[in-house]
Amino acid sequence: MARVRLSVAERRGELLRAAIEQIEQRGAAAVRIADVASALGVSNALVLYHFSTKEKLVAAAFAQAAEDDLTHLRRLLGRRTTALRRLRAAVRWYAPSGPAKGWRLWIEGWAVSLREPALREVARDLDRAWKAALAEVVAEGVAAGEFTCPDPAATALRLTALLDGLAVQLTSYGGTVSRSRAQEWVEQALARELGLTGPASGTPEG
Numbered sequence: 001m002a003r004v005r006l007s008v009a010e011r012r013g014e015l016l017r018a019a020i021e022q023i024e025q026r027g028a029a030a031v032r033i034a035d036v037a038s039a040l041g042v043s044n045a046l047v048l049y050h051f052s053t054k055e056k057l058v059a060a061a062f063a064q065a066a067e068d069d070l071t072h073l074r075r076l077l078g079r080r081t082t083a084l085r086r087l088r089a090a091v092r093w094y095a096p097s098g099p100a101k102g103w104r105l106w107i108e109g110w111a112v113s114l115r116e117p118a119l120r121e122v123a124r125d126l127d128r129a130w131k132a133a134l135a136e137v138v139a140e141g142v143a144a145g146e147f148t149c150p151d152p153a154a155t156a157l158r159l160t161a162l163l164d165g166l167a168v169q170l171t172s173y174g175g176t177v178s179r180s181r182a183q184e185w186v187e188q189a190l191a192r193e194l195g196l197t198g199p200a201s202g203t204p205e206g
Contacts, residue, residue, distance in 0.1 A: 019061035083141030147194035
């Protein structure tokens with residue numbers, strides 16, 4: 001059966017999705033151009049035509065994954081409901097105990113970015129965008145009188161730092177902490193940051 005001819009944008013998208021899958025399976029350091037080509041049944045030359053080096057392919061794959069995550073985050077934070085509901089939905093999704101996938105991918109990305117400037121820039125941009133989006137909704141909640149928070153930017157930093165750290169524990173060191181306990185800690189941290197600890201917050205005290 002003849003292969004459907006794709007546009008340049010469609011082909012790049014197909015290659016990036018395959019690269020993301022291969023990085024998740026093999027790791028960013030081990031993945032090869034040949035792995036991506038084989039997954040799609042295309043030649044190495046086709047992959048190299050769109051991405052001249054493995055490093056450029058990996059960086060572009062992480063950039064695509066980052067954009068996908070940010071699109072979903074903005075969808076959650078843009079819902080027509082209270083700031084608190086939006087924040088809880090975003091944090092629950094982002095948490096390593098939630099439905100978001102790809103934590104292994106991002107842990108790989110963090111490791112490789114120590115040596116790859118292009119990938120480091122992608123990871124930095126994603127981190128800044130996540131913090132800015134969360135801080136904006138926290139500020140909206142404060143303005144609406146839903147909760148108190150003297151420094152939304154600092155709150156966003158502390159929350160994402162906690163989530164990132166728990167992701168490493170759950171993904172890299174299985175058994176260190178249960179998913180249910182991690183989710184409980186995340187809920188408690190969010191409530192503390194927003195001054196909501198107590199029976200009315202739905203989060204245990206202490």
